[in-house]
Amino acid sequence: MSTADISISQDGIPLKQKLAKTTALQRRRALLLTMPLVLFLLVSFVVPIGQMLFNSVHNDKVSAVVPNFADAILQWDGVGLPPEETFEIFVKDMIQAKKVREVGRTVGNLATRVNYEMPGSRSLFTSTARKAKKIKEGPYKEALIKLNKKWGNPQIWLTLQRAARDITPAFYVAALDLKYAEDGSIERADELYQIYLNNFMKTLWLSALITFICILLAYPVAYLLSVLPLRQSNLLMIMVLLPFWTSLLVRTTAWIAILQTEGIINDMLVFLGFISDDGRIQMIYNQTGTIIAMVHILLPFMILPLYSVMKTIPPSYMRAALSMGAKPLYAYRKVYFPQTLPGLAAGTLLVFILAIGYYITPALVGGEDGLLISNLIAYHIQKSLNWSLGAALGTILLVVVLLLYWLYNKLIGIDKLRFG
Amino acid sequence: MSAESPLVRFENIQKSYDGEILVVKNFNLDVAKGEFVTMLGPSGSGKTTCLMMLAGFEPATHGEIYLKGKPINKVPPYKRGIGMVFQNYALFPHMTVAENLAFPLEVRGMGKAEREERVKRALDMVQLGEFGGRRPMQLSGGQQQRVAVARSLVFDPDLVLMDEPLGALDKNLREQMQYEIKHLHEQLGLTVVYVTHDQTEALTMSNRIAVFENGIVQQCAPPAELYESPSNAFVANFIGENNRIMGTVTALEKGVAKVTADSGESISAKQVNVHSVGDRTTLSLRPERVTVSPAEGSVDNQFSARVEELIYHGDHIRTRFTVCGHDDFIVKVPNSAGHAALQQGNTVTIGWKMEDCLALDA
C-alpha cells in the first residue's frame, strides 16, 4: 500500500479533512462547555489585571482638573519659571476647576496627585484655588507669587510638568523607594520613606519561612495519612481539613485568644512558673503572630498535594530497598523521598505563592511589623486612595511571583507538579 | 533435625493481623539449600504473609523462623540478605535500570568499577544488556520482570523470594519467563521460595510444592507426588484435572477400600485418608487414567457409561460421560485408531485400576 492510499478515505476525501469534519462538532461542543469559564476568567481575572497594569502607569488627575494648563506646561522647557501665558492659563484653569464638584475632577484630586510627588504641597493648591478668582488681570505670574510665594519655586512647576503626563512611571518610582531629584533624575528616597522594598523583602522572607515550617509540619502528617488504615486516616484527614470548614476570621480570632499576652498560652506559662506575670511573651500583633496563624491556615495546602503523591507510592518500594540491604534511613532518602518530590514541589509553590499575597491574617494579627506587602497594597486601595501606587505595588508583586514561577520551572519543571 | 540444618525452617508459625483470625495456622516447612519450593494456594490463603514473615516485613505472631540454623525473628529485613521479587516488581521509578541494579551493591559499599561490572553481568544474564540507561517505565512488562529478577540476584543472596512475579504477564511470556527463572535457578544453584496460585507454573518449576488452604499446608511434596498421590480431596482438586465420585466406605482391607457410590455401584479404590467403614468419601480419578472398552482383566473397576459430549483436541479426545450417577465424568481418550468410533449417545464400557482411584476425605 502506498502512502496515498492511507491518507485518503474511501470517498476520496483526504483523511485529514475527513477527520477534521467528524471532530468539528465535538470541538465546538467542547468550546461551548468551556465558554462560561472563559468568560468568567475574562471578567474576573484578565480585565482586572489589565486594569491594574493600566492604573499603575496611568494617572490623569492633572489633565482632568486643569486641562489647558496641562497642555501648556508640557511645552515648557523646564528652565527657570514657566512663561507668563502658562501662568495665565493656570490661574484661569484653577478658577474654572474650583466650580467643579464632579468626583475625580476637583481641585482636591489635583492637590492629592501633586502631593504624592511633593509631600506638603497639598494646601498650596486648595488655598490657591480659593483665592484665585481675586486675580482679575495680569501679570499673572507676579499676582500668583504674591498670593503664595511658593509659586516662585521652580520645583513646584517641574513637579506639575511631570504630573501633567497621563502616562507616568512615577508610581513605580515611588513603589521602589525611589524619588525624583530636583534636576529630574531618579535617586533613592529618604530613609524615612523607604518602606516598600523592605516590605517586599520581608514578605518574601516570611513567606519562605512559613513555607518551610509548613513542610516540616506537613510531611510527617501526610506520610501518616498515607499509611494509616482507612478509618484512622479518614479521621486524621477530617482534622486536616477542619480549617477549611471554619471561617478564616473565626480561626484568626481564635489565635488571638490563644496567643495574646492575656491569652491561654501566656496564662499557662505564668501558672506553671516558666515566666513571671510581667514577663508575658508578646506572641501576637507582630511577626510571630503572622507566622503562627499563616502556617495554620496554609498547612492543608501543603498536606494535600504531599498526601496525594504519597498515597500512590506502594509500600513495596521501601520493602524492596530494605530487602536489598538498605538501612531504613538510607532507603527512605534514596527511594521514598525522591518519589515525594512532585508533591513537595506542588505544595511549596502553592503555599509560597499564597503566602506572598496573603492579606487578611497579617492585617488581623500582624500588628505593625507583621504586615505584608498585600496589606500595604490594601492600604493604598482603601485608605489613602492612591490607586496608582497600589496598582504599581500589585504589579511588582505579580512580576515577582511570575519570576519565581519561571525560576521554579527552570529548576524543577512545572510538568512535574502533582496537586492530586 | 537432619545432620545438615536446612537453609530455611519455619517452625510452628502462626500469624494473625487483627488478633482474631489466624491467617496462617501452624506452618512448618524446611527448605534445603538449592531447592525450588513453591507455595501454591487460592487467593487469601496466606502465601504472601508467609513470604513477608520470611523477608522480615511482618512479625510472626507465634513460632520461630530459622535462616541457616539461626533464629531470625528479631533480625531486621535489611540484615537478612534475602533477595526478593515483588508482585508489582517494585522497580524504583526515579532510577534507571542500571541504577536500580546498582542499588543493593551501593548499599554494600562496593566500589564503582566492581559495581558496574556486576550490573553489566546481571543485565546480560537476563538478556537486557542494552537497557541499562532506561527508566523502568520505558520497559515492557516482561522486561521489567526480568530486571526485577536480575536486581534480586545481583548481590548474590543465599535465598531469593518471588511473590507471583509472573502474575501480570500474558501466557506466552509467562511460559518463557518460567523457563528462564528455572534456568537461572539451576545455573546459579539458587535457593528459591516462590509464590503462585497457578498450578501449572508450580508443577513445571518446583522441586517441592506446599499447597495452602486457609492458612494450613495441606500437603508439601514434589510435583509428581502431589499429582499422583494427593493426600486429600482439596489437593486432588487443586492440582490437575480430577473426576469425583461421592460414596460411602463399606470395607477396608490392606489399603483397598470398597466404596459404594451414591448411585449404588461398588468401586474398589486405594485407601488414602478414609479411616473406618461407614466414612463418607470422595473418589478421585484423573481423566487420563480411565480406559474406554478395557481389555478383560486389565482393570479393577468396570462400568457402562453413556457418551454425552466429544471435544476434539487433536492428540486426544476429551469425552464427557455419564457414569455412576455423575454426568460430568471426563475422560481423555487418546486419538488412536480404535477409538475414532466413539459416538455421542452411545453406551460403552469404561474402567480403571484400583490404584488410580483414590479414596479421599469427603
Ligand SMILES: Nc1ncnc2c1ncn2[C@@H]1O[C@H](COP(=O)(O)OP(=O)(O)OP(=O)(O)O)[C@@H](O)[C@H]1O
Ligand atoms: N496487612 C494486612 N492486614 C490485615 N489482614 C491482612 C493483611 N495482609 C493480608 N491480610 C489477610 O491475610 C490473609 C492472607 O493474605 P495473603 O496476602 O497472605 O494471601 P495470599 O495467599 O498471598 O493471596 P493472593 O494469592 O491473593 O496474593 C487474607 O485473608 C488477607 O485478607
Ligand SMILES: [Mg+2]
Ligand atoms: Mg499474595
